[in-house]
Amino acid sequence: MxxxxxxxxxxxxxxxxxxxxxxxxxxxxxxxxxxxxxxxxxxxxxxxxxxxxxxxxxxxxxxxxxxxxxxxxxxxxxxxxxxxxxxxxxxxxxxxxxxxxxFTNIRPIKAYPTLIDKSPLKEDRINGTDLTIYRELTGGIYFGEKKLNEEGTVASDLCEYSDFEIERIAHLAFKAARARKKKLTLVDKANVLETSRLWRKVVTKIGESYPDITLDFLFVDNAAMQMILNPNQFDVILTENMFGDIISDEGSVIGGSIGLLASASVxxxxxxxxxxxxxxxxxxxxxxxxxxxxxxxxxxxxxxxxxxxxxxxxxxxxxxxxxxxxxxxxxxxxxxxxxxxxxxxxxxxxxxxx
Amino acid sequence: MxxxxxxxxxxxxxxxxxxxxxxxxxxxxxxxxxxxxxxxxxxxxxxxxxxxxxxxxxxxxxxxxxxxxxxxxxxxxxxxxxxxxxxxxxxxxxxxxxxxxxFTNIRPIKAYPTLIDKSPLKEDRINGTDLTIYRELTGGIYFGEKKLNEEGTVASDLCEYSDFEIERIAHLAFKAARARKKKLTLVDKANVLETSRLWRKVVTKIGESYPDITLDFLFVDNAAMQMILNPNQFDVILTENMFGDIISDEGSVIGGSIGLLASASVxxxxxxxxxxxxxxxxxxxxxxxxxxxxxxxxxxxxxxxxxxxxxxxxxxxxxxxxxxxxxxxxxxxxxxxxxxxxxxxxxxxxxxxx
Ligand SMILES: [Mg+2]
Ligand SMILES: [Mg+2]
Missing domain, CATH: 3.40.718.10 (Isopropylmalate Dehydrogenase)
Structure with a gap:
């Protein structure tokens, strides 16, 4: 090539x-x-x-x-x-x-046996961890409209997503899961956020074209716990921009060294x-x-x-x-x-x- | 009484x-x-x-x-x-x-020596951890305007904060720090979000009335890492609603048992x-x-x-x-x-x- x-x-x-x-x-x-x-x-x-x-x-x-x-x-x-x-x-x-x-940031997280003593997590939690995070990179609240009133007393940020922004990254994530352990976890906050409900709807729909992939859902607050309690449960994590920022940085420290972590933006x-x-x-x-x-x-x-x-x-x-x-x-x-x-x-x- | x-x-x-x-x-x-x-x-x-x-x-x-x-x-x-x-x-x-x-949720997190073997974190990381999180509970993106267009293809959530919402919880957090280890960490994403910049401005201003309290700042993605790497560094964490949801749930698992964790809403x-x-x-x-x-x-x-x-x-x-x-x-x-x-x-x- x-x-x-x-x-x-x-x-x-x-x-x-x-x-x-x-x-x-x-x-x-x-x-x-x-x-x-x-x-x-x-x-x-x-x-x-x-x-x-x-x-x-x-x-x-x-x-x-x-x-x-x-x-x-x-x-x-x-x-x-x-x-x-x-x-x-x-x-x-x-x-x-x-x-x-x-529009997609890919962040693999892997526990290397030789480095487990450097991990802040106990060996039984981190052993065998091999997951990858697909984070949407060009939408959501980081790029939404920002406002500050003239008096400087009221501020706002808008989180917005369109179906096509979700579809294109979802296909990449499903395909990645297909080449891995065939599990995709969507991290959202669908019990509270309208954008998360759209993510869930669109990703569920796309999932029908990937019947070999097990799709599950996790609220972001729960995901932040699970990343520490049992990172082994994850294969591919798919999530929106800000949740991805938080979860992937959290995940980056569990392996014991950020000197080993690479990312792709595609x-x-x-x-x-x-x-x-x-x-x-x-x-x-x-x-x-x-x-x-x-x-x-x-x-x-x-x-x-x-x-x-x-x-x-x-x-x-x-x-x-x-x-x-x-x-x-x-x-x-x-x-x-x-x-x-x-x-x-x-x-x-x-x-x-x- | x-x-x-x-x-x-x-x-x-x-x-x-x-x-x-x-x-x-x-x-x-x-x-x-x-x-x-x-x-x-x-x-x-x-x-x-x-x-x-x-x-x-x-x-x-x-x-x-x-x-x-x-x-x-x-x-x-x-x-x-x-x-x-x-x-x-x-x-x-x-x-x-x-x-x-x-409007304020208070979540203390403490490592009990007798339970350290139950923690997912190694003993040297969790030993001595004693922090408390002040999370704003009635504002931010969970309560902001939600929209979905008629076709169901574009969704949005608005994150909004007014200075008075920040002031009232900030005073509670500074007072809590005064009765503890005299350190307050504001968790935000001020490099990206307008609401976070308002939080930083208002909290910095209020901090002038609490000269005995050390105020520092941490981006939420970094906070998610630090909570695992070195939870000992924290005394009082102050943050907005959604960041508080994520960080306090993350924090809740580091002590080894959620059967010991209480919270107050005031x-x-x-x-x-x-x-x-x-x-x-x-x-x-x-x-x-x-x-x-x-x-x-x-x-x-x-x-x-x-x-x-x-x-x-x-x-x-x-x-x-x-x-x-x-x-x-x-x-x-x-x-x-x-x-x-x-x-x-x-x-x-x-x-x-x-
Ligand atoms: Mg980051
Ligand atoms: Mg929660």
Whole structure:
């Protein structure tokens, strides 16, 4: 397969971890005979420094013309800590999602046996957890009309959803469940919210076309409990934007390390893959950042293009690295492995395990 | 002190656990020379059976005329599992909160050393946790305008807040922090929501009148993570209605048993105290339900009337019961103690420990 990939490495540790993801993809390309071409473009604080714009037109054009975007991280204290800053790195990310029509955020959460001692949950709760969250990303209360009266005493936010916004992500979630454990849980608050009742109606209707998938429903407050009590019960979770924000961040800590979590944002025509961690400016250039989340985001990219065997090869290599403790110091304080060395190990393992 | 207390024991296990709370309050009255008078009234499924209304006028009148309401639990499968039921027990609770103007829900969360093995969190995370959540209860998106277009394809919910709704609960929360560890955390989503920005502005302003209280802010998605990672960091959490629903339910499972959690709902003129658990119809009349949450709700009632020493006496008795394993089978499967016996122990301990 030929894939043109835009690389938006961004700020802080973004470039150094993304480099390991590229290294990994190159190893996959070698072994499985794919032709991956990478095209760099600037974004975030780096882009503000160069052009004054966190998402320059040229970068957007690269993203629109390539098959997928591999994203690093953005954010720099120079802008984040300056309340008078008019342009912020994060605006680049929001504009990019919008411009590419990325309406679904996918967040897999997995308990790695070697990391269970780092989880805040007891072993019997987290053991075997392997779920994925499909969060609607461009609608709901975050994007609804905002009002503040002139006196500044009454404020409001509107949460709005249309059936087509629910349908398109629901199909993606049902299909994901079909390739996994065949269970889909819709998280809503249908006992109180009109938008949730619409979600339930639309998702139930679509579910009729996926008779092999078990569909169930959970109120968001109950979901917040179940994520801690028994995360094992979940396969695919489907939910609206704000509930997804809360539940996926809650879920991100149960595995024991956010340095291992990747996410994908997908739409009809475009897709973007990134680690969930931030730009961690304090570690920039020190070759100490954990590259695994970025490497796993590359695996999600491969899955998106149905290269399942290739994605599995990355997962196997990552699990081997964890097992042999070829990890950065966030996972093992006594480790001697750098960002680069972890990337080398994973790429070599892929290249040589055939 | 003379206190007239309305007793709305409700459905399922409501009556039997509430009976233990009354027993406990009577012991307190004896020891500390208070005059507690109890007035029974029907609510929930029991009220529907008798009058067709889950909150009969007569019950509301009793609540309005007494100093506080001691509430049990409501809900009965007869109504809950019948989709055609027009009158539901829960409507009684919502109407009661509204009629009494109960705009603040208070939910303490505490890790009991004897129950840490039941917590889904590891001991080092949960050890020493003692926080309380102040949740706004009558505003926000649960009560805002709901719309569905004629075709049933577009739905919306409005989240609205006025400054006075925030001010009145903020004062209660700051005062609570003053009597505790002097820290208040506002949970919001001020980077996205206009209502959250209003909350932040109003609470910051009110904070100037409480210079002894440390005020900090947390986005709700981050709060959902921190509640698991390090619940110890919290003292008083203040938040709007829906965020409070999610965060307090999440928090309710970290201690290891919801059979120990009580809540208070308070307004300007009225107040209501109840266990957070439901009516548990399967256990009705079997004398096996855990009465401690109901008993602790009686302690919250005493605290509300500034009877701190008396409330402390209940807490001490509960802790002694846990320590000596004078508990129901939900906490110790081999236990021989019934609901009544646990109540007896706690009342006796109060009566005799002076
Ligand atoms: Mg978030
Ligand atoms: Mg709830």
């Amino acid at each position: 030929d894939l043109n990939i835009a690389v938006l490495a961004g700020d802080g540790i973004g470039p150094e971890v993304t480099q390991q993801a590229i290294k990994t993809l190159n190893a996959i390309g070698e072994v499985y005979n794919h032709n991956f071409t990478f095209k760099d473009a600037v974004v975030g604080a780096a882009a503000i420094d160069q052009t004054g714009d966190p998402l320059p037109e040229k970068t957007l054009k690269v993203c629109l013309e390539t098959d997928a975007v591999l994203f690093g991280a953005i954010g720099d204290p120079k802008y984040d800590n300056d309340p008078s800053a008019k342009v912020r790195p994060e605006q680049g990310l929001l504009k990019l999602r919008k411009s590419l029509g990325l 739409g009809e025509d475009h897709s973007m893959f990134e680690p969930i961690h931030g730009s961690f400016p304090q570690a920039k250039g020190k070759d100490i950042a954990n590259p695994i989340a970025s490497i796993l985001s590359a695996a999600m990219l491969l899955e998106h293009f149905k290269l399942y065997e290739e994605a599995k090869a990355i997962h196997n290599a990552v699990e081997k690295a964890l097992e042999l403790k070829v990890v950065t110091t966030d996972l093992d304080p006594s480790s001697k492995y750098t960002t680069t060395k972890v990337g080398d190990f994973i790429a070599d393992y892929i290249a040589n395990s055939e | 003379d206190l007239n207390i309305a007793v709305l024991a409700g459905d399922g296990i409501g009556p039997e656990v509430t009976q233990q709370a009354i027993k406990t309050l009577n012991a307190i009255g004896e020891v500390y020379n208070h005059n507690f008078t109890f007035k029974d009234a029907v609510v929930g499924a029991a009220a529907i059976d008798q009058t067709g209304d889950p909150l009969p006028e007569k019950t509301l009148k009793v609540c309005l005329e007494t100093d506080a309401v001691l509430f049990g639990a409501i809900g009965d499968p007869k109504y809950d599992n019948d989709p055609s039921a027009k009158v539901r027990p829960e409507q009684g609770l919502l109407k009661l909160r509204k009629s009494l103007g109960l 307004g300007e003129d009225h107040s209501m105290f109840e266990p957070i658990h439901g009516s548990f119809p399967q256990a009705k009349g079997k004398d096996i339900a855990n009465p401690i949450a109901s008993i602790l709700s009686a302690a919250m009632l005493l605290e509300h009337f500034k009877l701190y020493e008396e409330a402390k006496a209940i807490h001490n008795a509960v802790e002694k019961a846990l320590e000596l394993k004078v508990v129901t089978t939900d906490l110790d499967p081999s236990s021989k103690y019934t609901t009544t016996k646990v109540g007896d122990f706690i009342a006796d301990y109060i009566a005799n420990s002076e």
